[in-house]
Amino acid sequence: MSGKGSVRFQRVVRKHGDFIALKGIDFDIRPGEFFALLGPSGSGKSTTLRLMAGLDKPTEGQIFFDGHDVTSLDAQDRDVAMVFQSYALYPHMTVAQNIAFPLEMAKLPKARIGAEVAEAARKVRIDHLLDRKPGQLSGGQQQRCALARAIVRKAGLFLLDEPLSNLDAKLRLETRAELKKLQRNLGVTTVYVTHDQEEALTLADRMAVFMEGEIVQIGSPAEVFARPNSLDVAAFIGSPPMNLMQAEIRDGVPCLAGHPLPVTAPVGTGGIVVGVRPSAVVVGDSGIPCTVDLVENLGDSGILDLTFDGGTARARIGDPTLFAEGQRLHMSFASRDIHLFDAVSGRRLGQDAP
Ligand SMILES: Nc1ncnc2c1ncn2[C@@H]1O[C@H](COP(=O)(O)OP(=O)(O)OP(=O)(O)O)[C@@H](O)[C@H]1O
Ligand SMILES: [Mg+2]
Known part of the structure; x- marks a missing residue:
């Protein structure tokens, strides 16, 4: 150049x-x-x-x-x-x-x-x-x-x-x-x-x-x-960092806590890690059952620490006063917000661009 x-x-x-x-x-x-x-x-x-x-x-x-x-x-x-x-x-x-x-x-x-x-x-x-x-x-x-x-x-x-x-x-x-x-x-x-x-x-x-x-x-x-393009970069960029969760593959579909996610796993991959940014975690009445471990109040927004069967995740939320520690709710993710990584190599897996 x-x-x-x-x-x-x-x-x-x-x-x-x-x-x-x-x-x-x-x-x-x-x-x-x-x-x-x-x-x-x-x-x-x-x-x-x-x-x-x-x-x-x-x-x-x-x-x-x-x-x-x-x-x-x-x-x-x-x-x-x-x-x-x-x-x-x-x-x-x-x-x-x-x-x-x-x-x-x-x-x-x-x-x-x-x-x-x-x-x-x-x-x-x-x-x-x-x-x-x-x-x-x-x-x-x-x-x-x-x-x-x-x-x-x-x-x-x-x-x-x-x-x-x-x-x-x-x-x-x-x-x-x-x-x-x-x-x-x-x-x-x-x-x-x-x-x-x-x-x-x-x-x-x-x-x-x-x-x-x-x-x-x-x-x-x-x-x-x-x-x-890798788990390392995903974990390094973004604050709080991207949630990285080990998925099970059932009939070609990655699942968390037994719940299928709205994406397909590339054929022939072994273990898959699912990545979702805290800002893309939707908490509500449907999806994966989870419990609120901690509510962090950041003033104009908040972070929830969530536990589900088989892992933990963090969600960025608008109003922390609407949540309480110990509360049971559900989390879900839109397909465009889901990143897939090979659990062994750490490489990003081909999927629809988020
Ligand atoms: N003169 C030197 N002799 C031996 N090792 C060195 C020398 N200079 C740097 N290193 C090593 O090279 C690596 C890279 O150092 P570098 O200073 O480039 O890191 P950096 O990314 O700038 O880190 P930081 O964010 O802490 O400033 C480090 O592991 C450091 O210990
Ligand atoms: Mg330096």
Whole structure:
């Protein structure tokens, strides 16, 4: 793939001694895309970002920017700006001096530096804080200062490694929305590492899901959410996670607690795991008998923990005050909301698209 701001990884392996941190990953990032690397701790996300930045080199495989092989290029020779989880601001310098730093290094004229710093600070809304030191800023302001320092470099590629993880919940939501707008306005290809699926789902145009040094699925957040291609991805994406329930097959029909589900099992499959998102569990008078173990009140909605013969499930409900612990009711699922997985391989099984 070519075009300004495209990235390609081709069979990239990274070993640390005997340990294989990346087992041969392939992906393409399109110009201008907001691309998230999502996965549990230790799955290889930061390793991938460091390889992109040139801070680390692959053991095998190749990396291309805009169609050019950059595998052996050092960090300073790549057109990238990186923001780390810890903002790495210089504590003795003011905000303005911190933002100006890459431009001073590049020996730009003073007047030009002043103008660029002012513009970048305005974009991330810290133009009123230019004379402060990092120690006099909130976490969110420090984070925006680090972003401004990345912006002035006008790099072709933005690499962000968990940039919001030091912020409290409210500030994280606000900064997340600002970051999305900023990236849209700048139009610069952005690679964003997170283990927070909600961040990836809300920010990314597309995302790669990492597990144990491999990319297990790539797609838009909507695609990955709607059609997780394995049990692992199904269990990882969505909050609360998808209910995964071992089914019995009777005459080719998966059953839970003896109740047939409105889907057919692909021929020749052994064990089947049925997946249903909590938001798709319908509680009422018909379907599988179950008991309410716990009612969680989330304020504007709620979650029910349900037990049925042979398993447990969670249901998202509108009004938690309508339910009580110990209550007996029934649950059912529409066929379009049912995901089927092979119990042995964990792979998604072909069925009507949900
Ligand atoms: N220098 C190193 N030597 C040995 N192992 C390493 C080294 N750097 C990373 N690893 C291992 O490689 C694996 C991937 O690490 P990486 O930092 O990419 O994970 P991550 O997905 O970013 O996780 P987190 O969400 O916790 O930041 C981990 O198991 C880690 O322990
Ligand atoms: Mg990491």
